[in-house]
Amino acid sequence: VTLRSEIHAVIDDVAVANPINRAQVLAVAAAERKAERGRGARSSTGRIRGFFSLGLRRSAPIAFALIVLLLLGTVLVGGRLLRERESRGSQPAGIDQHVLDVLRARPVVLPFSETSGQCPGGFTGTIIHDGGTDSWLGTGPVYLNGGTAYVSGVIPVESMVTTGSGRYFAATLIVNPSVSGPVLVRGLDTISRAPLVFAGAYGAGASVGTDDLAGHAVQLFGQMAFDASVSAPQRVAGSTYDPEGTAGWGVWPFHLGARAGFSNCFGIQIDGISFSEIITGYGVPSWAG
Amino acid sequence: VQQVVADRSLLADARDGSERAFESLLAPLIEPGYRLACGMLHDGHAANDAVQEAALKAWRKLGQLQSAEKARSWFLGIVANECRNARRLKWNTGVTVGLPALHERSHEERVLSGTDIGRALAQLKHEDRAVVILFFYLDLPLEEVASVTGSSVAAARARLYRAIRKLRPDLEIEEALQ
Numbered sequence: 058v059t060l061r062s063e064i065h066a067v068i069d070d071v072a073v074a075n076p077i078n079r080a081q082v083l084a085v086a087a088a089e090r091k092a093e094r095g096r097g098a099r100s101s102t103g104r105i106r107g108f109f110s111l112g113l114r115r116s117a118p119i120a121f122a123l124i125v126l127l128l129l130g131t132v133l134v135g136g137r138l139l140r141e142r143e144s145r146g147s148q149p150a151g152i153d154q155h156v157l158d159v160l161r162a163r164p165v166v167l168p169f170s171e172t173s174g175q176c177p178g179g180f181t182g183t184i185i186h187d188g189g190t191d192s193w194l195g196t197g198p199v200y201l202n203g204g205t206a207y208v209s210g211v212i213p214v215e216s217m218v219t220t221g222s223g224r225y226f227a228a229t230l231i232v233n234p235s236v237s238g239p240v241l242v243r244g245l246d247t248i249s250r251a252p253l254v255f256a257g258a259y260g261a262g263a264s265v266g267t268d269d270l271a272g273h274a275v276q277l278f279g280q281m282a283f284d285a286s287v288s289a290p291q292r293v294a295g296s297t298y299d300p301e302g303t304a305g306w307g308v309w310p311f312h313l314g315a316r317a318g319f320s321n322c323f324g325i326q327i328d329g330i331s332f333s334e335i336i337t338g339y340g341v342p343s344w345a346g
Numbered sequence: 347v348q349q350v351v352a353d354r355s356l357l358a359d360a361r362d363g364s365e366r367a368f369e370s371l372l373a374p375l376i377e378p379g380y381r382l383a384c385g386m387l388h389d390g391h392a393a394n395d396a397v398q399e400a401a402l403k404a405w406r407k408l409g410q411l412q413s414a415e416k417a418r419s420w421f422l423g424i425v426a427n428e429c430r431n432a433r434r435l436k437w438n439t440g441v442t443v444g445l446p447a448l449h450e451r452s453h454e455e456r457v458l459s460g461t462d463i464g465r466a467l468a469q470l471k472h473e474d475r476a477v478v479i480l481f482f483y484l485d486l487p488l489e490e491v492a493s494v495t496g497s498s499v500a501a502a503r504a505r506l507y508r509a510i511r512k513l514r515p516d517l518e519i520e521e522a523l524q
Contacts, residue, residue, distance in 0.1 A: 060514055060522045063463045064482045068385040075390030077380040077397060083369050086401040090365070235399070235431050331398045 089330050092156045092238065152239045152284045157261075160241040160328040161280075167324035167335060169247050176322035176337060177247050195336045198233035199240065199327045218270045223316040225256065225270055230327070232285050232307040238330045242281040244313065247337060248320035255281040257311040258290075270312065283309050285329070357414040372404060375418055378484055379425040385479035386429035386472075388464070396428040403428070419493035422484075426476045426494060466513045474509040481506055 168177040194201040218225045230242065241261070244253030254265055260278030267276050289307025315323065324337040359367035379400060383393035403424050411420050467475055473495060480491045492502035510522045 059524050060463075060510070060517065061482045061524070064385075064467070064478065067464045067467065068381065068388070068479070068483050071388055071390050071393070072381050072384035075384075075394075077376060077394055079373060079376045082376050082394075082398050082401050083373060085398055086372075086405065087365060087369070089402050090368075090405050233431075331402060332395055 085331065088156070088159060089238070092153050092330075151287060152261075152282055156239045156330060157241060157282055160239060160330075161262075163328050163333065165243055165245065165326050167245055167247055167326055168337060169250060170322070171248075176320075177324075194338055195334060197334070198236050198332060199329075199334055199336075200231045201325070201336050201338070202229045202231055218312075220268050220270065221317070222266075222268050223254075223314050224319055225268075225312045225314040228311055228313045230309045230311070232289065232309060234306060236285040236307075236329055236332075238284065238286055240283055240285050241328045242325055243279070243328075244323060244325040246315060246320050247322040247324040249318065251316050251318075252279055253323060253325070254279060254314040254316075255311055256314055257281070259283045259309060259311055268314070275312070277314060281311055354414055357411065357417075361408055368405060368408070371414065371417055372401060372421070375421040376401070378418065379421055381484060382422055382425050382476075382479055383429050385467075385483050386426065386475060387432055388468070392432050393429075396432050397425060399431075400425040400428045416493065419486075419490050422480065422494045423496065426472075429476075430472050463513065470509055470512060474505055474512070477502055477505045478509045478513070 170177040230240075232240070242255065244255070245251065246253065252265075254277040255261075256268070256270065256275040256277055259281045260276060261282035262278050262280035265277050265279050267274060269275075285307060289309055291308040291310075292306060313323070313325070322337070324335060327334045327336065356367050356371050360371050376397060379397045380393055383396040384390065387393050387396065400421065404421055407424065411417060467478065470478065476495055477491055480486045480494055481488065486494070488499055488502055488506070491506070492499045495502060495505075497505070507519055510517065510519055514522055
């Protein structure tokens with residue numbers, strides 16, 4: 058037995074047992090390249106402008122007819138698009154919708170339990186930020202932190218609010234600086250399977266109503282989405298829980314809402330271009346936790 | 347010679363935006379990249395993620411690739427960097443919110459602790475472990491190991507010898523290199 062063969066044996070245990078899907082890696086990378094190219098193409102309008110100016114010089118009547126047709130098309134199609142937009146709900150500005158749709162197509166694979174008493178998923182913490190606890194929930198590259206530790210308020214509501222419709226937890230997603238592109242968040246009560254709702258600037262998907270959070274009228278959405286490539290509202294300056302002393306993590310605030318009858322067990326699935334992460338937990342009022 | 351010319355043409359086409367050329371360039375590197383990541387992270391899922399991220403970054407950094415002949419060491423270098431990032435993310439696995447933070451061993455640490463060589467590998471510094479895996483597992487010559495790690499051949503050799511002494515203090519270097 059040589060050192061070389063020992064090293065081969067210990068790594069083969071992982072590499073050979075779980076072979077990589079080369080085609081999938083290439084396909085995902087190709088999708089990302091396409092998305093990036095799309096973003097680039099939208100910002101370069103020079104060639105388009107050049108094409109139209111050339112056409113107008115050569116054939117004004119045809120150009121005029123095209124404009125008329127375009128106007129008609131706008132009237133006819135615009136109404137339908139508006140109706141579709143209303144049915145699809147909020148589409149956050151600046152997010153690549155193609156990539157977001159790809160993320161939405163991924164199935165939600167949260168763990169469930171038919172019986173209350175123990176939340177599926179193995180975590181038993183509370184998402185309430187209660188008196189300075191700075192633990193982050195998750196396995197990365199996105200972590201969930203309860204409360205308003207880093208947030209001065211998209212919605213200026215502290216910790217938790219209970220209304221006639223449900224319960225809302227102030228929360229933050231803390232995102233590793235290496236993450237780029239659209240990030241989609243969906244959530245469910247992992248006992249009742251009732252969908253969770255998201256309030257705040259990053260609500261996405263279908264609007265599912267409104268509520269009053271301590272005097273602040275908010276719109277509720279079935280999803281949350283943001284683009285990690287753009288600057289986060291806030292960044293972590295550093296954390297005593299981070300042995301690497303990493304700073305610069307993006308902080309994205311929101312309110313996670315659960316309907317009345319919430320089992321206290323929640324799960325959220327966070328999908329990005331190159332990762333999919335599940336965070337489960339136990340959300341209870343701070344006085345009960 | 348024909349192969350070299352074809353590779354250069356492939357790189358030129360990839361830089362010009364050819365999807366097919368880029369994938370032809372990258373496809374044979376996925377497997378060695380994954381094997382490196384498995385050695386670095388000892389977690390198939392994490393290794394997969396690291397290679398996936400590296401594949402995206404490879405496209406963005408295509409301009410930095412000097413020649414097609416250096417594609418393997420270039421891509422493995424990107425994978426190694428992704429593995430370093432992935433290890434940084436592992437520190438907080440399993441911590442529950444609302445409770446005092448507990449230090450839990452990462453998955454890779456738990457798996458590796460099952461064997462002596464695995465434990466010893468896990469305790470190596472990132473750069474040392476990379477050199478060991480590139481040399482012993484991917485069977486790269488020291489010149490290419492140096493290229494991947496961005497160091498001189500002498501530095502890569504010194505790093506390899508130091509790592510061998512940590513992995514197998516009882517072995518002579520010559521014996522370990524067999």
